[in-house]
Amino acid sequence: MNGAYNFVGDGDVGSWIKTLDAPRKLGARVLCPGHGPRGTAALLDDQQAYFRALVALVDARLVKTGVQDATALIEPLRATITANPQIARYASGTTYDPFAAHVEKVYEELTGRTLRVPPGAGLDARNEHARAHGHV
Secondary structure (H helix, E strand, C coil): CCCCCCCCCCCCHHHHHHHCHHHHHCCCCCECCCCCCCECCHHHHHHHHHHHHHHHHHHHHCCCCCHHHHHHCHHHHHHHHHCCCCCHHHHCCCCCCCHHHHHHHHHHHHHCCCCCCCCCHHHHHHHHHHHHCCCC
């Protein structure tokens, strides 16, 4: 799964970006993420780069947009993220796809408004995340 299946619905993306600095300070050479195979410290860099890029894109393209129009811009945001090879895997799920839910979460954090992602997108991601952790 390449570590690509992270759902942040119960977290805070801004805090998560900062939290990723802590394991880096430990100097670990091998990381075991909650989802996906083991990897190097590059996993921390990639995850941070993904969330930073997502926050910047949502801020630049969606924050001043109405909820209806913002929802229509999710796929163009995905295209921008997937054009970056370092972070493309985080926006191109194969088992389940949390990207729309990530956009929804960042939009809500930045605006205080609820973005309605395509039907089922957030629910599918939440359910798969729960299954991955043995909660279902």
